Amino acid sequence: MTLDASISPSQSAKPTARRRWRIAAWAPLIVLVLLCGLITLINPNFMTFGNMVRISQAAMIPLVLGLGATFIILMGSIDLSVEGGLTLSAVILSMLVLNGANSNAFGMFGILIVLLVGAGVGFANGVIHVRLKIPSFMVTLGMWFVGVGAANALLGGMAIRINDPMIRSLAIERFLGFPLGVWLALFCLLIALIIQNYTRLGRYIYALGGGEDLAALSGIPVGRVRILAFTLAGVFYAVGGVLAAAQLGLGNAQIGTGRLFTTVTAVVVGGTALSGGQGSVLQTLVGVLIVVVLSNGMVLMGVPPSVQIGVQGLMIIAAVALSIDRKRMRIVK
Amino acid sequence: MVNKLISGALGKPIKRRDILKGAGLIGMAGVFPAIITRPAFAADKPTVVNSIRSLSNPYHATWNKGGAAFAKSVGADYVTLVTEGNSEKGIADIKAILAKTGGNAVINVDPNDSPDARPIIDAAKAAGAYVVTQWNKPADLHPWDYDPNYVAHISFSGVPYGKAMAETLIKKMGGKGGIVALGGIESNVPAIERKKGLMEALAANPDVKLLDYQVANWSATEALEKTNAWLTQFGDQITGIWAANDDMALAAVEALRADGRAGKVPVTGIDGIQLAVEAIQKGELAGTVAWDPYWQGGMGLAIGYAAKTGVFDPAKEPKEHREFYGKGVIITDENANTYYAENIAAEPKMDWNDIWGRVTGQIQYD
Numbered sequence: 001m002t003l004d005a006s007i008s009p010s011q012s013a014k015p016t017a018r019r020r021w022r023i024a025a026w027a028p029l030i031v032l033v034l035l036c037g038l039i040t041l042i043n044p045n046f047m048t049f050g051n052m053v054r055i056s057q058a059a060m061i062p063l064v065l066g067l068g069a070t071f072i073i074l075m076g077s078i079d080l081s082v083e084g085g086l087t088l089s090a091v092i093l094s095m096l097v098l099n100g101a102n103s104n105a106f107g108m109f110g111i112l113i114v115l116l117v118g119a120g121v122g123f124a125n126g127v128i129h130v131r132l133k134i135p136s137f138m139v140t141l142g143m144w145f146v147g148v149g150a151a152n153a154l155l156g157g158m159a160i161r162i163n164d165p166m167i168r169s170l171a172i173e174r175f176l177g178f179p180l181g182v183w184l185a186l187f188c189l190l191i192a193l194i195i196q197n198y199t200r201l202g203r204y205i206y207a208l209g210g211g212e213d214l215a216a217l218s219g220i221p222v223g224r225v226r227i228l229a230f231t232l233a234g235v236f237y238a239v240g241g242v243l244a245a246a247q248l249g250l251g252n253a254q255i256g257t258g259r260l261f262t263t264v265t266a267v268v269v270g271g272t273a274l275s276g277g278q279g280s281v282l283q284t285l286v287g288v289l290i291v292v293v294l295s296n297g298m299v300l301m302g303v304p305p306s307v308q309i310g311v312q313g314l315m316i317i318a319a320v321a322l323s324i325d326r327k328r329m330r331i332v333k
Numbered sequence: 334m335v336n337k338l339i340s341g342a343l344g345k346p347i348k349r350r351d352i353l354k355g356a357g358l359i360g361m362a363g364v365f366p367a368i369i370t371r372p373a374f375a376a377d378k379p380t381v382v383n384s385i386r387s388l389s390n391p392y393h394a395t396w397n398k399g400g401a402a403f404a405k406s407v408g409a410d411y412v413t414l415v416t417e418g419n420s421e422k423g424i425a426d427i428k429a430i431l432a433k434t435g436g437n438a439v440i441n442v443d444p445n446d447s448p449d450a451r452p453i454i455d456a457a458k459a460a461g462a463y464v465v466t467q468w469n470k471p472a473d474l475h476p477w478d479y480d481p482n483y484v485a486h487i488s489f490s491g492v493p494y495g496k497a498m499a500e501t502l503i504k505k506m507g508g509k510g511g512i513v514a515l516g517g518i519e520s521n522v523p524a525i526e527r528k529k530g531l532m533e534a535l536a537a538n539p540d541v542k543l544l545d546y547q548v549a550n551w552s553a554t555e556a557l558e559k560t561n562a563w564l565t566q567f568g569d570q571i572t573g574i575w576a577a578n579d580d581m582a583l584a585a586v587e588a589l590r591a592d593g594r595a596g597k598v599p600v601t602g603i604d605g606i607q608l609a610v611e612a613i614q615k616g617e618l619a620g621t622v623a624w625d626p627y628w629q630g631g632m633g634l635a636i637g638y639a640a641k642t643g644v645f646d647p648a649k650e651p652k653e654h655r656e657f658y659g660k661g662v663i664i665t666d667e668n669a670n671t672y673y674a675e676n677i678a679a680e681p682k683m684d685w686n687d688i689w690g691r692v693t694g695q696i697q698y699d
Contacts, residue, residue, distance in 0.1 A: 048565065057591065148389075156394055157388050157391055157394030158391050159606070171591055172590060247587065248553055248583070248584060249590075253389045254389070254553070257552060258555070299563065305519070
């Protein structure tokens with residue numbers, strides 16, 4: 001992987017802690033490599049190009065969602081509205097583009113509206129969280145249900161088939177062997193990297209996660225940064241919604257079910273600390289790949305279905321145990 | 334908070350936060366009694382009540398339409414209760430409606446979980462209301478032990494229909510090949526029964542090999558991932574996919590489509606949702622079974638209503654009318670167009686007086 005060199009941008013910010021951090025930050029990548037090796041030993045089909053494409057297909061949505069969630073978790077907050085934002089976006093998209101239920105056909109314009117809806121959901125999260133001083137956990141929990149509820153209200157329990165060839169091409173059409181959706185997800189990763197490393201917002205997010213009091217005292221507009229970060233995350237969830245709708249070829253109110261767990265797992269397994277300040281979007285990429293490779297690999301290895309979920313749980317604990325830096329922690333809650 | 338609101342009314346300045354909190358309270362007050370009801374003008378007729386899991390899935394949404402259609406046909410008040418997967422809420426809402434109607438009610442309930450049926454029946458018997466349960470109840474709870482209030486229990490055996498779909502699939506495959514199967518939540522009774530049906534069909538067709546059986550928890554997302562992994566593992570060995578419900582079957586079709594094989598590998602589902610019927614018309618799905626939730630929502634009420642209004646005496650009915658399996662409709666490319674035209678494009682036509690028309694035998698517990 002060519003990404004290795006920049007796996008932990010926080011290294012450059014903490015020169016004194018560099019040596020201690022090295023192993024911890026690389027642990028998820030080592031786990032990923034070991035995992036791939038183990039699965040290949042048992043089933044050589046794993047390392048075929050066809051399977052790489054399928055893994056990338058399975059990873060594209062968790063990756064986009066994880067990018068959004070990474071910014072929130074880097075601030076030391078949590079965003080539970082992943083499923084709400086995604087479901088609402090997917091459902092609205094299915095109603096705006098060429099579909100089997102009404103005569104709309106907004107195409108590209110429909111996607112723009114959906115991204116605005118996602119931004120709106122995130123913005124609402126941020127404003128309520130900052131202005132009313134309600135913990136992000138509660139605000140986003142509420143927004144999760146508001147999003148799914150609104151999607152329900154829009155559809156009345158039905159599912160809408162998407163016929164728009166442009167949307168469907170994200171899942172079906174390929175460039176260099178990979179579906180267009182995968183390239184879109186990689187483009188989102190690039191954007192997230194730029195925001196994280198080269199914009200004021202990205203650096204402020206790290207500052208907030210490292211110590212919000214200090215950040216506020218040094219003149220960082222804490223409230224505005226938080227609102228912007230939640231808005232940004234909302235846009236990423238909307239992209240996730242577009243991809244989910246494209247993949248299943250439909251929009252329904254259950255399209256987001258189970259995605260929050262995968263998202264937060266991927267971010268944390270990648271080594272981004274729930275306490276904030278440490279981690280990066282590239283680590284989230286590694287985390288997503290670990291989660292996806294594991295679930296793909298367990299089917300390939302013929303692990304019985306009843307054991308799979310337990311193995312996933314053990315994997316989470318192991319990955320976090322490897323990547324955590326115990327020396328800097330005094331209290332664990 | 335209440336004190337603050339009162340003090341506001343007494344002349345102290347009200348803060349913006351307080352107004353928001355108050356607005357929030359009013360909002361919540363509107364949400365919590367989720368009993369969607371109309372004023373009870375026709376108080377002499379029993380109120381007819383459907384209690385279902387949610388209105389967010391096509392299955393229960395159609396169930397609700399059937400209930401409304403029956404209520405309209407007899408001119409009774411119609412109430413929909415939604416449990417949202419919460420047993421306590423489901424039971425409490427039913428008790429509330431019993432209190433509101435003074436027991437002059439007919440309840441058709443799909444209990445959220447099997448144990449819920451007992452407190453619901455107890456409450457209804459105490460109030461004098463009539464109940465029909467569907468799908469879930471404890472095996473030792475029988476309608477004839479609660480005469481006349483517990484009118485009937487309706488369920489559908491997954492075994493024959495899981496088997497019928499596997500046979501449809503095997504026929505499409507030409508009697509030989511390899512299939513992969515997507516199952517529902519492992520502990521669910523319908524998932525267990527449908528799998529059993531699949532296994533029976535496989536035992537009768539030794540030329541068809543079950544390559545793998547995976548649990549995708551009724552979820553399209555999980556089914557898509559599992560199918561993708563299978564396409565890697567087995568590739569062209571897969572010549573058929575059996576799924577325990579339509580959501581998973583349609584996801585398998587999408588996985589095949591991304592692989593350029595949609596319509597070439599036959600897939601079957603179960604449940605008969607609209608998108609599945611459309612996929613059969615397009616030739617991408619080989620078959621499904623419709624439980625006809627429209628019938629379930631309306632006929633459950635019709636049976637209870639007939640008992641409540643004295644059309645028949647539950648105590649005198651045979652046991653096979655008190656605990657029975659209903660009839661599923663098998664849909665394949667042969668009848669998909671007709672089914673679509675009669676049940677989806679148009680409002681289904683039902684004879685609500687034909688209350689025992691779909692009895693296919695007494696429920697067996699083993």
